[in-house]
Amino acid sequence: MALCRFFALFLIHICLLWSLCLAEDPFAFYDFEVSYITASPLGEPQQVIAVNGKFPGPVINVTTNYNVVVNVRNKLDENLLMHWSGIQQRRSSWQDGVLGTNCPIPPKWNWTYQFQVKDQVGSFFYFPSLHMQRASGGFGSFIINNRAIIPIPFDTPHGDIVIMIGDWYKRNHTALRRALDTGRELGMPDGVLINGKGPYQYNSTLVPDGIDYETIEVQPGKTYRVRVHNVGVSTSLNFRIQNHNLLLAESEGSYTVQQNYTSLDIHVGQSYSFLVTMDQNASSDYYIVASARFVNESTWKRVTGVGILHYTNSKGKAKGPLPEAPNDEFDKTFSMNQARSIRWNVSASGARPNPQGSFRYGSINVTDVYVLKNKAPVTIDGKKRTTLNGISFVNPATPLRLADQYKVKGVYKLDFPERPLTGPPKLETSVINGTYRGFMEIILQNNHTKMQTYHLDGYAVFVVGMDYGEWTENSRGTYNKWDGIARSTVQVYPGAWTAILVSLDNVGIWNIRTENLDSWYLGQETYIRVVNPEQTNKTELPIPDNALYCGALSKLQKPEDISSATSIRGYTSKLLFTLMMLACAAMSILSY
Known part of the structure; x- marks a missing residue:
């Protein structure tokens, strides 16, 4: 029994030592299986790209300075790279997920991305960067939260709501590629999706029956942080929620001067956070709308994205015409002036305690x-x-x-x-x-x-x-x-x-x-x-152990799937978990 007690104390000391060594920056582990599924976002079955069987893919939700480890399994029939849009990946373009820095992941292979979301907060998204694959899906939201010791410049919202908007074609990405390869235009999209779903039937002439639409349920009187991403192909979209103000609070990692908008133009690839207070009387549900901008409005009406905001005490379905888009047909400066009005909140902390505006970019040569x-x-x-x-x-x-x-x-x-x-x-x-x-x-x-x-x-x-x-x-x-x-x-x-x-x-x-x-x-x-003319790992991390090789360096690539070699830091994190479990068992022995 004494030997058991000695061993238990030894395990506890080892575990505490590992905890001290590794507690600085936590790890978050994700497994992504990227594959084709059949879905009907506009009422007709078509091939889309899913992550873990979901379209859109799962949300990555981490905190500033986390080490993010994403193991990606490519079950497509073509090469794949996942790109982390807006994630700055300090010192590590090796993990960027574009062809200029990474060899693609071949079909049936898996590869593990590992990067740190160093000194970042905000709303971002991920997507497949090759071959126009994003036109078929594979995208999802990427949220980076403040550490507890860093205040956010607004009251803590009741909840987070992710809304992914984007134009959509019934043709998949391979058909769209063939059109471009033969010199043709893609033409007008077939619709605008909200969270991978088609429009609510607000108009039976424009929207056929039987389309699954997005419904977001909220509690009356509460304020939510609504994160909106335009993940589409090429169409700028105006986003609005019927009878609700959009208080802009953040854009792609920067807190903004808080301003109310009835609607905001969100261009391809852009992300925004709004604070939306559910302050209406819930006599009915309300429309969520994403409609095309800078196009012939009458021709494009049929591709408007429409979802439903549903109060828990709502008394009926949404009704009436959609809230109108900006009427700026003869004022081409309206949207630009709106964009100019988005300002940095220089008095708010970002990912660190010092104010964002302390960079003073205007005084740098x-x-x-x-x-x-x-x-x-x-x-x-x-x-x-x-x-x-x-x-x-x-x-x-x-x-x-x-x-x-x-x-x-x-x-x-x-x-x-x-x-x-x-x-x-x-x-x-x-x-x-x-x-x-x-x-x-x-x-x-x-x-x-x-x-x-x-x-x-x-x-x-x-x-x-x-x-x-x-x-x-x-x-x-x-x-x-x-x-x-x-x-x-x-x-x-x-x-x-x-x-x-x-x-x-x-x-x-x-x-x-x-x-x-x-x-x-x-x-x-x-x-x-x-x-950096001075070779140092302080400004750029070394090439990862599991790097893929192609082109002139193909001979360096091992024939087997090398991505099973987990990095040392990932391995130690898992080892710490094992030791903690052993320590728990040891404590049980001691208590016995």
Whole structure:
């Protein structure tokens, strides 16, 4: 018995030692099985991409500084990469989930992503980044909560509500790809989904019977945090809830100055948090609406997304016409002015105790200036392509970051032009040479007739200005140098420009692209390479043990599925759990 008591005390001491070593940053483990399922979001059976059998996929819900481990099993019939949109992944572009940094996960393989949500809070989402797969699903919400010691700049809501909106085609992503490959437009989508479901039948002429729609149940008098993500293909959507104010509180990791909106334009790839108080009399349910913007309203009425907000004491079904979208047919500045009104809350804490605005971006000297101009699609070598600065990006067989790691020559050129090319457009793997700890000004110039949104991986950017016409040096006089919102995805209106500033302090190779899937698929992207001249693991984590190899490095790839090799930190976390169980058993022995 004495030996048992000695062993029990020994286990308890070991467990306490491991706890002290590993308690700093907790781990959150997820298993994702990505597969095809049959669903009928618009009333007709079609193939969609599900995560763990769900469409949309499960919510990742973690807290600042958590280590997130996601094991992804690819049960599709084509390569797969999962991208964590807006998650900055400090020091680790190895986990970014785009072709410039990662080899794809082959069918029937699994691969484990591991990254830390360092110093981040807010509303984000994940999605498959290859082959226009997001047009068929595979997306889900990614929430990062404040640590308990960091206050949020509003009263704690009664609950969280996730709403994923987006345009939707009955054709799956492979059919959409074939259309683009043959030079055709995708055309008008077949609908707008809300949380993977079609519209409520508010109008029997426009909406057929038998479509499953989203219903969100709420308690009267309570305030909820409503997180809205536009995960669609290419359509900007206006979001609104009948008879309810939307108090904007956060956008892609930055708390905003709190302002009420009756509706807000949410562009492809963007995420917002609203505080919505359920202050109506519940005489009936209320419409949740997501409708297309900058299109022919009468033609597009049939693709409006409609869900239902249901009070627990509601006395009947939603009724009457839908709440109206902004009537700005003859005022093209309405939406832009709305976007300009979204400001950073510089007095609120972000993920750390210091106020968000303490960065004081307006007083930092700019080291590099890039004007990135897109135009209408062009023909290059007989194929329809899209461009930035006259270059249509070609993804190499060997990912850029992997080529750097192994010094593979000729994979890409570090010569992306600072201004648009004057010659004919061309196909290139051309990359921006970023300066580590530099402060880059990027002007996104949209010389196309369609709305574009742009996303930069690995960073939040400061949105300092936007206007119609061509950007000039004098345009800097209109910049907001104090409380421009910091976010990862920004809109650029047709025939207009948007200026952003970004501090290049995150080492890696980071994708900058349009979020419009058709334009992205046809080449409207590039990468920013940020290298610390001093080799150190303090600014970039080493290549992961389970890295996949392809292209010129295919010979390094083991034939078996190597992703079963869990990282040391993941292993130690599981070991700690085992030791804790043993310690519990030991305590039972002691008490006995």
